[in-house]
Amino acid sequence: MPNSSRIPPESEKYARLKAELKTPYKGLRKFVYIAFGASGLLGAFVFLTQLAAGQDVGTILPNLAIQIGVVALMIWLYRLEK
Numbered sequence: 118m119p120n121s122s123r124i125p126p127e128s129e130k131y132a133r134l135k136a137e138l139k140t141p142y143k144g145l146r147k148f149v150y151i152a153f154g155a156s157g158l159l160g161a162f163v164f165l166t167q168l169a170a171g172q173d174v175g176t177i178l179p180n181l182a183i184q185i186g187v188v189a190l191m192i193w194l195y196r197l198e199k
Contacts, residue, residue, distance in 0.1 A: 140198075147198055154191035160184040 137143075161184040168177050 143198060150191045150195040154188050157184045157187035
């Protein structure tokens with residue numbers, strides 16, 4: 118009987134390890150996507166406030182576009198993980 122009680126944890130561990138082999142560092146990648154996406158949102162907010170304050174539009178708009186692009190890329194990469 119003791120051997121039969123060990124089988125489910127071993128099979129669960131095997132399944133978890135097998136899933137990790139298919140997608141290594143999945144949790145770390147998701148964390149990086151969320152962190153970079155949050156950074157992009159913060160940057161976009163800063164550039165939007167500068168734009169609302171009436172600073173030089175010629176330098177703010179390209180930077181704002183880059184921040185929005187970073188956020189869009191991180192959302193796309195995060196969705197690919199699912």
